[in-house]
Amino acid sequence: MAMITKPSPIGVGIQYNPEILDWFPFESLKVDLLEILLDNIMAPMDGPQIIKPGLADLISKLGENFTLLAHSNYGCDFGFSPLETTSAVQRHAPLAKMINSPWVANHCFYGDNSWLDIWSSPIQFSNDEIVRCADRAAQLQDIYGMPLAHENAAYYLPCPGAEMKEAEFMAKLVERSDTFLHLDLHNIYTNSVNLANYDLKDYLDTIPLDKVIAVHLAGGSWAEGIYHDWHDSQVPEPVWDLYEELMQRATPAAIILEYQGQAHHELTRVMGEQDENMITTDVKRAQAIWDRAMANKKGAK
Amino acid sequence: MKAQIVWNTWRRILRDETLQATILANKGNLSGKLEGFSAAEIEVIEAYADDYDQAKWFVENYQFRLVNSFINALETGAPLSLRALMAKQVDLPEFSKKFLRDHEWRDYGPYVYSYCKDVIIWLTKEQQALNLDDAIIDLLALEEKSVDLYLSLRDGVPSDDKATTADIVTTNMSMVYQSKHRLSDWLRRKSDLGKTELDTVCENYLVVLPTLTARHKYSLINKRSIELITTPPQDCNQLDTPSLQVLDKLISLNALKRREDHA
Numbered sequence: 001m002a003m004i005t006k007p008s009p010i011g012v013g014i015q016y017n018p019e020i021l022d023w024f025p026f027e028s029l030k031v032d033l034l035e036i037l038l039d040n041i042m043a044p045m046d047g048p049q050i051i052k053p054g055l056a057d058l059i060s061k062l063g064e065n066f067t068l069l070a071h072s073n074y075g076c077d078f079g080f081s082p083l084e085t086t087s088a089v090q091r092h093a094p095l096a097k098m099i100n101s102p103w104v105a106n107h108c109f110y111g112d113n114s115w116l117d118i119w120s121s122p123i124q125f126s127n128d129e130i131v132r133c134a135d136r137a138a139q140l141q142d143i144y145g146m147p148l149a150h151e152n153a154a155y156y157l158p159c160p161g162a163e164m165k166e167a168e169f170m171a172k173l174v175e176r177s178d179t180f181l182h183l184d185l186h187n188i189y190t191n192s193v194n195l196a197n198y199d200l201k202d203y204l205d206t207i208p209l210d211k212v213i214a215v216h217l218a219g220g221s222w223a224e225g226i227y228h229d230w231h232d233s234q235v236p237e238p239v240w241d242l243y244e245e246l247m248q249r250a251t252p253a254a255i256i257l258e259y260q261g262q263a264h265h266e267l268t269r270v271m272g273e274q275d276e277n278m279i280t281t282d283v284k285r286a287q288a289i290w291d292r293a294m295a296n297k298k299g300a301k
Numbered sequence: 302m303k304a305q306i307v308w309n310t311w312r313r314i315l316r317d318e319t320l321q322a323t324i325l326a327n328k329g330n331l332s333g334k335l336e337g338f339s340a341a342e343i344e345v346i347e348a349y350a351d352d353y354d355q356a357k358w359f360v361e362n363y364q365f366r367l368v369n370s371f372i373n374a375l376e377t378g379a380p381l382s383l384r385a386l387m388a389k390q391v392d393l394p395e396f397s398k399k400f401l402r403d404h405e406w407r408d409y410g411p412y413v414y415s416y417c418k419d420v421i422i423w424l425t426k427e428q429q430a431l432n433l434d435d436a437i438i439d440l441l442a443l444e445e446k447s448v449d450l451y452l453s454l455r456d457g458v459p460s461d462d463k464a465t466t467a468d469i470v471t472t473n474m475s476m477v478y479q480s481k482h483r484l485s486d487w488l489r490r491k492s493d494l495g496k497t498e499l500d501t502v503c504e505n506y507l508v509v510l511p512t513l514t515a516r517h518k519y520s521l522i523n524k525r526s527i528e529l530i531t532t533p534p535q536d537c538n539q540l541d542t543p544s545l546q547v548l549d550k551l552i553s554l555n556a557l558k559r560r561e562d563h564a
Contacts, residue, residue, distance in 0.1 A: 047455060048451065048454035049513070087410075114408040116408045121359075123304070156356065156359055157352050160345055263369075264365060
C-alpha cells in the first residue's frame, strides 16, 4: 500500500458545473483550479468507454490553465455492492488519473448502482458503519492511488439508527481509514439551520482539521420553512465566518465555490447571466481570505 | 438498526408511491397498515414516518431528479430523437413521469444506455397513446441500434473467431439499420429534425464506432455493403472491382477488417 499524504496548498477555484456552463465564463475566470464533476464526464457504465467521446480534448485544454480537481458525486463509495463494481472503481479512478487530479473527493451518502437516490440517502452515523465505511474507504483510496476525501453532506433528516453526531462520525471514520476530509461549510451551516441537535459551533472542534484537504463554499435558499443546499445564491455570512475560522486553524489545499442549476427541486432559483457578478464577487472574497490566511501562516513561520 | 436494512427499506420508500401515501395517511399509527415487511423494516419505516415532513423533501427531490434523468438518457443515447421530440413540442416531463411510474421510479444510475434502451422501447410501445408519428419512431429505432452497439461492447470488443480462414472479418463495432423513411433528410439538416415530413422510403444505415473511444457515426450504405457485412468474403480474389471498392469503404468505416494474420 503506497503512502498517501495531504497535498500542498493550491489555492481557490470553482466547480466546473455543466448546469451553468452556457452562461458562466469559467475559462476567463482568474482562479487556481477547477473542480471537475467526474460523473458528468464519465461514459455510461454499460458501454465500452471511460470518458464521454469528445470530452478528453476539452479536459486537456482546461488542464493547461488550471489545476483540475476530481470530484465524485455518484461513486457509491459507501454503498453495499462490491467495491469493484462501483463507478468509483470502474470510471472515477481512471478519470481522476487522466485529469492529473491531486486527490479525489466524494460525498457521505449511500448508493448502489444508482445516481439519483444518493442525494436523498445520508449514511448512518453508527459504530458499525464507521468500521464498514472506513475499511471500504481505505481500500478505495488504495485503488485511486491518491488521497480520498469524504465530503460531509447536507440532509433533511439523519439516517435512522445514528449513534453519534456527524462530526464525531467523520472524525472516527478518517482516523480508522487514514483517508481525508472535504469540508463543505455550507452543508454544515444548512444542517445547523434545519436539524435539532446539530451543532455548528463544535463541528470544527470535533473533526481532525489537519485532515481537511478541501473546502466547499456555497449558498442556498429558503423554501417552505426549510433552508436548502441548492447552490443558487451567494455564500451566506455564517459560512464566511466559518471559513475565516477554519483558515485560522487549518491549512486546506483548496477552496472551491459551488453554483448550479435546478438540479434537485423545482423551487430552486434558476441562475443566469445576471448572477455572474455575484459569483465573481464571492470568488474574490474567498481569494482575499485565502491570501490573508496564507500570508499570516508564512509570517508565523 | 442495521444500516443495510435501513438503506434497502428507504430505497423502497423512495420508489413506492403507494407506500409513501400509506405513511402520509397513517403517520403515528402505522401498525397493521404495512404488509409484507419484516419487523426490522417496519421499525425503519416508522422512523421515517415520524419525521415525514422532512423525509418528503428527500422523496420530492428524488422524483424531480429522476424526471430530468429521462431527458438525460435520451440525450446520451438518442440525441437526434430528443431533438425531434423537442421540435414537436411534446411534454417531455409528462412523458418522463409516465415512464417512471411504469418503471416504479427506478434509478438506472450510471447504466444510461440501458435506461435509454428502455425509454425507446416504452416510447415505441406507447406510440399511439403519446401521439408520436411514424418517422419519430423510425428515428428512435435507428438510434436504438447505436445504443445496442454500445451495450454489445460493454465488456470490450469480442475477439476474432480464431477458426475462421476468411480474408475479411467483422470488427464487431457496427450494426445495420433499415429505415422506413428518408431519415437522411433529417440527418443532413439537423434543424429539420421533427419539423418536416419524410418520404416513406427504405434506406440502409451503417451504425459504426470508428474507434473504441470515438462517438458512433451513421453512414448510408447500399445493398452490396449489407451483403458484404452479413457475409464477409472468404477470398477477396473472388470479388469484382465494384465489390472491392465497397469493401475498401467498409474497411475505412471500421465495419469490416482484414484478418490480422492475413494481411
